[in-house]
Amino acid sequence: METTLGDRIKELRSELTQEALATILQVDRSTLASWEINRREPDIATLRRIASYFKVSIDWLVGFDAEDSSSDQGNCIRESIPGYQANTDKRWDKVITLAEQYGFDPDLVCHILELNVKLTLSLKKDCYPKKTL
Numbered sequence: 001m002e003t004t005l006g007d008r009i010k011e012l013r014s015e016l017t018q019e020a021l022a023t024i025l026q027v028d029r030s031t032l033a034s035w036e037i038n039r040r041e042p043d044i045a046t047l048r049r050i051a052s053y054f055k056v057s058i059d060w061l062v063g064f065d066a067e068d069s070s071s072d073q074g075n076c077i078r079e080s081i082p083g084y085q086a087n088t089d090k091r092w093d094k095v096i097t098l099a100e101q102y103g104f105d106p107d108l109v110c111h112i113l114e115l116n117v118k119l120t121l122s123l124k125k126d127c128y129p130k131k132t133l
Contacts, residue, residue, distance in 0.1 A: 006038040008061055012054045025049055026107070049107065 009032075013021045018036075022029040025046060034040040042050065044058075051058045059065075099109040 003063060004038050005041060005062055006036045008063070009050065010036045012050070012056070024053060045107075 013032075013036075016024075018029045018032050022032045025032070026049075027042075027046065031040070035042055047058050047061060050056075051061055095109060095113075096106045099106045
């Protein structure tokens, strides 16, 4: 029998309660429970947080096996990571590294930065109203 995403999450969580892991992942406990019984699946951002927290790959979480799929490739184009230029800005990598060094969740820092931008834009509108003719 194939191991499901829910089985893998439950296996990784074995040392934690659902409540504890839900808090770490910033989701409701009922949401986590629905993943574990394969009623629902987490979005890609949450899969990333799960993989990062447990130090596993997203491929492993979702049960992807490159060897199994290589026989199905046929004439499909094979893509590889080195074929892409890194789109991440080195400054953003620095923000993530600093957040982790100081014990902050990088996703939380991202939300704070987004709020800061929204606040700055709203203040800018208040300070520099549009000119009317």
